[in-house]
Amino acid sequence: MESGEDYSLFETRKDKGRHIRRIYAISLFVAICFIWAYRLSHIPAYGKWAWLGLFAAELWSGFYWLFGQALRWNMLFRKTFINRLSERYENSLPRVDMFVFTADPIIEPPMMVINTVLSVMAYDYPAEKLSVYLSDDAGSDITFYALLEASTFAKHWVPFCKRFKVEPRSPAAYFNTLVSTNSHDHNHAKDLDAIKKLYVDMKRRIEDAVKLGGVPSEARSKHNGFSQWDSYYSRHDHDTILQILLHERNPHNSKDVDGFVLPTLVYMAREKRPQYHHNYKAGAINSLLRVSSRISNAKIILIIDCDMYSNHSQSVRDALCFFMDEEKGQEIAFVQFPQNFENLGKNDLYGNAISATVEVELHGADGYGGPLFIGTCCFHRRDALCGKKFNCQYKNEWNDENEKEVVKANLHELEVESKALASCSYEENTLWGKEIGAIYGCLVEDVITGLWIHSQGWKSIYYNPPRKAFFGIAPTNLLHTLVQQKRWGEGDFQILFTEYSPTWYGEGKINLGLLMGYWRFNYSATTCLPILYYSFIPSLYLLKAIPLWFIPFAYVILGESSSTLIEGLISGGTIKGWWNDLRMWLYIRTSAYLFALIDIVWKFFGRSYSSFAVTTKIVEDDDVSQRYKNEVMEFGTSSPFFTVLATLALLHLFCLLATIKELVLCKVALTGEKMALQVLLCGFLVLINFPIYQGLFLRKDKGRLPSSHTIKSTTLALSACIFFKIWN
Ligand SMILES: O=c1ccn([C@@H]2O[C@H](COP(=O)(O)OP(=O)(O)O[C@H]3O[C@H](CO)[C@@H](O)[C@H](O)[C@H]3O)[C@@H](O)[C@H]2O)c(=O)[nH]1
C-alpha cells in the first residue's frame, strides 16, 4: 500500500498567514496588558468606582479576546479527493441516512421543506443506499401532503438531475439559476419545460392546501396515510405518525421514470403528549436515530434543517473522503460543513452571515481536532452520535451483516415496529439524551452534543468546500435575528452549568486550545456587561467632562477593527457589510445577550426550562421584502429589545449634543486628547445608530419604530441624562 498524502482521501493545509497573524495577535496582547496596567496604576481619587468598573470591563473583554485568538492560532483547511474515493470504493460505498427537521408549517413553508428533501434525495450517490427521513414536530398533515407530492415529483426530478448533471438539486434554487443562463441543448430544453410544469403544478396544489389550511379531500381519500391523523388532537397531543413513502421493497412506487430505484423516503411525527417534555430538536434527532436504525441503519447520518438545501451533489462523497480515509478516518465522529445563506443581500444588513464563525473560527477549532457541531449541514458517524466511546481498537467497517438484517421485515411490520421507537415513553429510564444521541436540556443541542462527542475521544472535521455545499435562509428582520442570537447566547451559556460544562468536564479530555474555543462561545452572552458599561459610562461622563484616558485603546480598537475588516473582506464581504456587522455586534450584545443573561438569572431562581423559539423563514409581505432589498432596517413592532436599543441610541445622541452645545458656548475646554477621544467614541456610537434615529423620527413606512417607542425611549434616555447630571 502506498502511504502519505498521495494515497490519502483528503489533504490538510495550514493557514498560510499564520505567522503574521500570530505576531499581530501578540502585539495586540501586549497593548491589552498595557491597558490593564495603566488602569491599575492610575486609579483616580474622584470617580474611582467608575474607573474600576472600566478595568473590570477591560479585563473580561481581554480574556474574551484571548479565547478568540485560540480559534485563530492554528487554522486548518481541507481538500478532498473524490476520484480516489470512487476508484477504491465505488461498489462498496456505505449507506447514508439523511435527517431533515421541520417544526411548523406556517413559519417553515412546506414548499421550502420539500425543496430541501428533494435536494438531498438527488445527491450523486447510489440511490439504494440513501434514505431520507423527515421529522415533523408539528405533525402537520399539510407537510405530509407536500412530502407525498414530493415523492411523486422525485420520480421525474431525480433522473432529470442525473441525466443533465443539474446543480443545485433543489428544484426552486435550480429554476432560479435558469433566469440568467440559457440552455442550447434541445433535449435539455424539452425536458426542462416538462419538469418545470410538473413543479409548478405541484407547487400550486401545495400552496392551495396551505392557503385553505387543509388537505383537499380528494387527495386525502387517495392515500390511506392520512388516516393516521384520526388520533390527532393537537401538535402537542397525538400518536406517532409514521409512513414509509418510498422503499425499494415496495415494488409499485419505489422506481423513478427511468426504472431506477429511488432513495427510501420516510415521514415521521413522533408521539407527543402534554405530560412529556419533547426536548425540541434534540428529541426529534433521537427519535429519528431509533426509527432509522430499524429501517436503514446507515452508519453515516446527515443532519440538516429544513431551511438548508444541498447546493452541491457531491457533498456526500466529500464527507466520505474523511470518514473512509484509511489512515485517519476511524477517529472522526462528524464532518461539519459551513452554514451559508442565500438571502443575505449585498451588505448583510443583519450580520447573519456569521462569517467570523464559518470562515475563521471553525477552521481554528479544526486545528485542535474539534470543530463544533453547529446543528445542520453535518455528517455524523452513527456510532459516535449514539454514545459509543472512541478507543484505538475502533475500526472502520462499512458493510457488515447488521445492515442486511434491517430489510428483512415487510414494510407494514417495519412501520409498526418503527412507530414504537418514536413513542414518548420509550426514553424513560434510559440514557437517551444524557449519553446517547443528542443531549437534552440545552437550547443549543448541537454545541453540547458535539462537546459530548469530543469528550468521548472522537475528533471532528470542518470542511469548507470551494462550491458551497448548503444554502439556507437567514432571518430577514432585526427582531428575528435578535431572538435567534438570544437563544444561542443563552444556550451556549447554559452549557457551563450542566454536567457537560467544558470547564470541568472537558478538562483533560479535550485540549486547552479547544477548551478556550468552546469558552469563546459559552461566554459570549456575558460580553453584554462590558459592552453595556462601555456604552453607558463614558458617554455619561462626557456630561461632567471628566477625562478618561483612551490612547492605549487606539491600537487595540483600530487593530481589532481592521482585523475584522480584513477577515470580512477576505471572506467575500464588503466594507458596508463590515459596518453593518459592527452595528449588529453592538445590538446583539446590548439587547439579545442582555435578555439572555436576564433569562438565565430568572431561570436560576424559578422556571427550569427555556423554550426554543423557531426562527421564521419567510418574508410576510411585499413591503417588508422591498425594504429588505433596499437594506432598510425592519422594526415594525414593539419589543423590549427595541426599547433598550433605542434608549441607548438616544442617550448617546443627547450626550453628544449636550457636549457640543457646551463646547460651542465655551463652557468647557476640550481638555486635550483624552476628552477628544471620549467625544469620538460617543460620535461613533451616534453614527452607527443612525438606522435607529431614522426609525424613530424620520421614517413613515410600516417598518419604522412604533411611536409609543419614540415616547418611551426618549423619556427614558432624557431621565437618565438629567438624573446623572444632578446626581453627580
Ligand atoms: O421543537 C423543535 C424546534 C425546532 N426544530 C427544528 O430545528 C431546526 C432549527 O431551528 P431554527 O428555528 O431554524 O433555528 P436556527 O436558529 O436557525 O438554528 C440554529 O441553531 C439551532 C440551535 O439553537 C440548531 O438546532 C440549528 O441546527 C442551527 O441552524 C429547524 O429545522 C426546526 O424545524 C425541531 O425539529 N423541533
Ligand SMILES: [Mn+2]
Ligand atoms: Mn434555521
